Amino acid sequence: MLSYHPMQPVRLDVNAGSRTSTIWIGDGLSDTLRQLLDDAQVGARRVVVSSPTIWKLHGARIGAGLGVDDPVLVADGERSKTLQSVSRIYEALIRTGADRGTTLVAVGGGVIGDMAGFAAASFLRGIPLVHVPTTLLAQVDSSIGGKVGVNHRLGKNLIGAFHQPLLVAIDPSVLATLPRREFRAGLYEVVKYGVIASRPLFDRLAARTKALFARDPEVLLPSIVDSCRIKAEVVTADEREGGLRRILNFGHTIGHALEAITHYRRFRHGEAVGYGMLGAADMAVARGAMAPTERSALASLIASLGPLPAVTDLQADDALDAIRRDKKVVHGRLHFVLPTQIGATAVVDDVTEDELMGALVRLGLTPGTSR
Numbered sequence: 007m008l009s010y011h012p013m014q015p016v017r018l019d020v021n022a023g024s025r026t027s028t029i030w031i032g033d034g035l036s037d038t039l040r041q042l043l044d045d046a047q048v049g050a051r052r053v054v055v056s057s058p059t060i061w062k063l064h065g066a067r068i069g070a071g072l073g074v075d076d077p078v079l080v081a082d083g084e085r086s087k088t089l090q091s092v093s094r095i096y097e098a099l100i101r102t103g104a105d106r107g108t109t110l111v112a113v114g115g116g117v118i119g120d121m122a123g124f125a126a127a128s129f130l131r132g133i134p135l136v137h138v139p140t141t142l143l144a145q146v147d148s149s150i151g152g153k154v155g156v157n158h159r160l161g162k163n164l165i166g167a168f169h170q171p172l173l174v175a176i177d178p179s180v181l182a183t184l185p186r187r188e189f190r191a192g193l194y195e196v197v198k199y200g201v202i203a204s205r206p207l208f209d210r211l212a213a214r215t216k217a218l219f220a221r222d223p224e225v226l227l228p229s230i231v232d233s234c235r236i237k238a239e240v241v242t243a244d245e246r247e248g249g250l251r252r253i254l255n256f257g258h259t260i261g262h263a264l265e266a267i268t269h270y271r272r273f274r275h276g277e278a279v280g281y282g283m284l285g286a287a288d289m290a291v292a293r294g295a296m297a298p299t300e301r302s303a304l305a306s307l308i309a310s311l312g313p314l315p316a317v318t319d320l321q322a323d324d325a326l327d328a329i330r331r332d333k334k335v336v337h338g339r340l341h342f343v344l345p346t347q348i349g350a351t352a353v354v355d356d357v358t359e360d361e362l363m364g365a366l367v368r369l370g371l372t373p374g375t376s377r
């Protein structure tokens with residue numbers, strides 16, 4: 007296993023066709039953000055977008071670190087991820103006289119990052135963007151890869167763009183204030199990276215779960231670095247989700263279905279992905295594509311992260327309907343990411359509805375028709 011010096015920031019590069027993004031990961035990076043931006047040749051005119059919650063907790067420190075004290079604050083939380091919020095960001099940009107040389111700095115979780123990122127992608131046909139992610143999910147997932155966007159009343163993430171950030175500055179120490187459930191929600195994505203690409207990451211999570219929850223930088227920092235490295239490598243190879251990027255969807259087909267049939271109210275996204283990973287592993291074992299001991303290792307890691315919301319009152323049929331409606335069904339074929347062992351996956355397109363049904367029922371959903 008690689009060893010990291012917790013005090014020494016780690017640099018990763020994402021080369022995603024259109025542009026190179028630099029990711030810096032370091033404990034305490036918040037205090038030296040201005041230097042980091044200057045070194046990355048980010049223009050001197052910077053507008054910060056954050057949320058009242060985040061700014062109250064971290065504004066003094068991050069604001070001082072950035073040398074900016076008048077952020078644009080918009081509410082976060084999934085319900086605020088709308089074009090109206092983006093419009094408020096445009097308004098603030100126009101009022102401050104922002105031009106194409108102005109950099110938008112998004113300080114927050116995935117919701118702020120996606121909204122502010124979309125504002126940056128579209129304002130004056132695109133202004134530079136920097137992400138300072140403050141949730142675990144944003145640090146390992148949403149701030150990397152260039153996807154930005156908002157929800158529409160009729161569906162999640164329907165309006166969006168690709169806009170690679172110039173710089174992503176990740177400081178794990180800001181996660182100290184993150185509520186436990188939000189932290190766990192991000193952890194499932196970290197588990198995902200372990201399953202799709204790194205047995206050492208998976209093993210570290212399993213062996214050091216307690217230290218991880220204590221947010222011990224010795225465990226947290228390398229886990230974030232590994233996750234970012236995996237996402238960066240996949241995105242570099244495949245910016246727009248043609249082939250390889252699909253492996254990042256491991257656990258997401260069933261996960262999205264569970265979120266949709268509970269109207270995005272019951273699960274944090276990561277929790278639904280937790281079920282999705284279990285379901286996919288179960289299908290892999292049922293096909294003889296993965297050893298049962300590997301599925302058990304995944305099941306015990308997921309169980310050790312804490313309880314997942316119940317699914318026993320949900321109808322497997324409804325989940326199957328939702329999967330059929332999923333946008334990842336291309337030409338009637340469902341691309342499905344199945345693990346072959348911890349650390350390796352395969353993308354298949356011959357998953358049958360019977361197989362899916364079996365997995366959903368074994369997850370605890372109710373079989374049979376409800377209507």
Ligand SMILES: NC(=O)c1ccc[n+]([C@@H]2O[C@H](COP(=O)([O-])OP(=O)(O)OC[C@H]3O[C@@H](n4cnc5c(N)ncnc54)[C@H](O)[C@@H]3O)[C@@H](O)[C@H]2O)c1
Nearest residue numbers: 059083115116117118140141143144147148153180183184
């Ligand atoms: N762009 C992508 O590639 C991508 C990938 C995955 C998810 N997403 C999107 O990310 C969003 C979810 O992001 P999220 O889980 O970060 O949710 P979020 O941004 O709503 O943040 C969750 C909560 O944590 C609070 N918070 C943020 N940082 C905090 C901190 N340091 N301490 C205490 N509280 C803090 C926020 O105020 C909020 O209440 C979804 O909208 C999803 O679609 C995007």
Ligand SMILES: [Zn+2]
Nearest residue numbers: 195258275279
């Ligand atoms: Zn996800």
